[in-house]
Amino acid sequence: MRTRWADESYQGIVRTGFRMKRRLFKGKSPFQTVEVVETSGHGRLLLIDGMTMVSERDEFVYHEMIAHVPLFTHPRPRRVLVIGGGDGGSVREVLRHKGVERCVLAEIDPLVVAASRKYIPKTAAALSDRRCEIRIGDGVRFVRETAERFDAVIVDSTEPFGPAKELFGPAFYKDVRRVLTRDGVVVSQAGSPFYEIGTIKNLMRILKPVFPVVEPYLFTNMTYPGGLWSFLYSSKGPRPSRDFKPARVRAARLPLRWYNARMHEAAFALPEFLRKAVGR
Amino acid sequence: MRTRWADESYQGIVRTGFRMKRRLFKGKSPFQTVEVVETSGHGRLLLIDGMTMVSERDEFVYHEMIAHVPLFTHPRPRRVLVIGGGDGGSVREVLRHKGVERCVLAEIDPLVVAASRKYIPKTAAALSDRRCEIRIGDGVRFVRETAERFDAVIVDSTEPFGPAKELFGPAFYKDVRRVLTRDGVVVSQAGSPFYEIGTIKNLMRILKPVFPVVEPYLFTNMTYPGGLWSFLYSSKGPRPSRDFKPARVRAARLPLRWYNARMHEAAFALPEFLRKAVGR
Numbered sequence: 001m002r003t004r005w006a007d008e009s010y011q012g013i014v015r016t017g018f019r020m021k022r023r024l025f026k027g028k029s030p031f032q033t034v035e036v037v038e039t040s041g042h043g044r045l046l047l048i049d050g051m052t053m054v055s056e057r058d059e060f061v062y063h064e065m066i067a068h069v070p071l072f073t074h075p076r077p078r079r080v081l082v083i084g085g086g087d088g089g090s091v092r093e094v095l096r097h098k099g100v101e102r103c104v105l106a107e108i109d110p111l112v113v114a115a116s117r118k119y120i121p122k123t124a125a126a127l128s129d130r131r132c133e134i135r136i137g138d139g140v141r142f143v144r145e146t147a148e149r150f151d152a153v154i155v156d157s158t159e160p161f162g163p164a165k166e167l168f169g170p171a172f173y174k175d176v177r178r179v180l181t182r183d184g185v186v187v188s189q190a191g192s193p194f195y196e197i198g199t200i201k202n203l204m205r206i207l208k209p210v211f212p213v214v215e216p217y218l219f220t221n222m223t224y225p226g227g228l229w230s231f232l233y234s235s236k237g238p239r240p241s242r243d244f245k246p247a248r249v250r251a252a253r254l255p256l257r258w259y260n261a262r263m264h265e266a267a268f269a270l271p272e273f274l275r276k277a278v279g280r
Numbered sequence: 281m282r283t284r285w286a287d288e289s290y291q292g293i294v295r296t297g298f299r300m301k302r303r304l305f306k307g308k309s310p311f312q313t314v315e316v317v318e319t320s321g322h323g324r325l326l327l328i329d330g331m332t333m334v335s336e337r338d339e340f341v342y343h344e345m346i347a348h349v350p351l352f353t354h355p356r357p358r359r360v361l362v363i364g365g366g367d368g369g370s371v372r373e374v375l376r377h378k379g380v381e382r383c384v385l386a387e388i389d390p391l392v393v394a395a396s397r398k399y400i401p402k403t404a405a406a407l408s409d410r411r412c413e414i415r416i417g418d419g420v421r422f423v424r425e426t427a428e429r430f431d432a433v434i435v436d437s438t439e440p441f442g443p444a445k446e447l448f449g450p451a452f453y454k455d456v457r458r459v460l461t462r463d464g465v466v467v468s469q470a471g472s473p474f475y476e477i478g479t480i481k482n483l484m485r486i487l488k489p490v491f492p493v494v495e496p497y498l499f500t501n502m503t504y505p506g507g508l509w510s511f512l513y514s515s516k517g518p519r520p521s522r523d524f525k526p527a528r529v530r531a532a533r534l535p536l537r538w539y540n541a542r543m544h545e546a547a548f549a550l551p552e553f554l555r556k557a558v559g560r
Contacts, residue, residue, distance in 0.1 A: 015299075058474065226507060227504075227506060256552050262549040271538045273537040
């Protein structure tokens with residue numbers, strides 16, 4: 001039998017393929033195409049518009065880094081808002097923090113939530129936790145209209161086009177600041193330092209007038225083009241290095257596979273080309 | 281016209297493809313197949329037995345990390361031995377250190393040197409530096425027989441099978457220790473932490489009885505499967521964190537794109553799954 005590959009082409013110059021056993025699901029919502037495929041070496045993949053969002057084998061990297069960096073920096077996070085992230089991976093990591101009383105997930109596309117619950121339950125299970133409330137709808141509108149306040153906001157978005165476009169704009173981040181409590185922290189998905197350094201620079205330009213602290217940090221996973229990927233950490237005050245207490249990580253004893261206190265600090269070291277590009 | 285891809289399949293479960301313009305060279309030596317292809321987005325690629333060894337776009341990451349970590353840790357490196365690395369990238373970075381008086385390259389396959397000189401001159405140019413001596417021949421035999429002594433040995437090998445197999449064995453490293461001066465340091469290519477953690481563990485088991493200091497460190501490039509990759513740092517004494525002087529890096533003012541003092545230190549932070557696997 002001919003080998004089949006779930007191939008993702010990126011910028012027309014590189015493609016990554018995972019050996020495919022079979023497609024489990026393909027559906028179209030008003031927002032995007034959602035697919036789940038079973039692979040031979042990477043578990044199941046969730047793809048949105050042909051781009052790999054989650055692989056069961058390595059999604060722990062992305063989700064641990066998007067959640068634990070802000071939640072171990074904020075002095076005492078109790079209420080968390082996740083925007084996007086309908087696969088549930090970020091919520092799962094957020095809810096590992098025993099002090100978190102409530103986690104709201106604002107996801108625009110119910111098809112992502114439904115497909116994740118059914119086909120990638122290890123990633124999605126926490127969506128059924130009693131501390132989690134799922135709000136299907138536009139996250140931009142949610143932060144504009146809600147009266148609720150959050151200690152941390154996690155912007156777990158897709159790429160800066162399509163339904164996620166406004167999540168890379170200035171109006172959105174002013175509303176994010178508004179819904180944050182005094183020591184509030186924000187993390188935003190910011191793309192590939194190798195392939196789309198412009199995304200990081202644009203997002204920093206938007207965030208810097210809004211927050212006194214804005215710092216990129218990095219991680220590597222197996223399934224995103226080029227491996228290396230970035231988040232932006234912003235906050236109303238807490239600094240991810242100076243105000244970070246390694247002892248808190250050790251005391252929490254979470255069952256993690258990527259994040260630890262040293263990785264937290266190391267993630268803020270930037271390769272020379274990126275350090276120069278963002279003027280740090 | 282149909283898009284052509286230079287595809288590398290890895291472990292049968294993942295493949296990475298670079299959009300190809302044309303093949304510039306393909307030759308077979310007694311050791312391996314050597315190819316150079318021109319791509320649309322990653323410059324030229326050097327492939328050995330179908331595996332990407334060098335891409336012009338991102339080879340700086342690998343070569344800066346294999347050379348500057350040992351050379352900025354050793355108190356005063358003057359003589360350096362590179363084993364493998366016939367593309368010349370490691371030699372180029374070694375020779376950026378003004379204190380280095382001599383760099384011997386022991387490469388088994390003259391075809392790699394010839395193809396690199398001709399087709400990837402930006403990587404290979406330093407092979408013509410007057411401080412560089414190319415010794416075509418078996419690196420294992422070279423360290424067994426030479427009377428010369430070195431401050432640093434860089435094992436810039438291919439994967440742990442084929443011509444490089446012995447470079448992952450205990451006899452070789454005993455000879456490496458013998459050719460090292462008192463504060464001697466060694467770096468070894470150690471594979472993918474995601475896909476072949478066994479390679480790192482085996483190599484550490486071999487190195488630990490030979491050297492008092494053995495520590496893995498990490499980098500990410502665009503073209504190796506899974507992005508994340510490892511080196512092992514070993515030495516007769518100097519420790520890569522405690523004995524490292526960031527001020528020396530700043531004073532040297534080298535024109536680098538990945539390595540800097542903070543990246544040096546951050547590279548030794550290990551993701552939790554790897555930290556546990558190697559017992560650190």
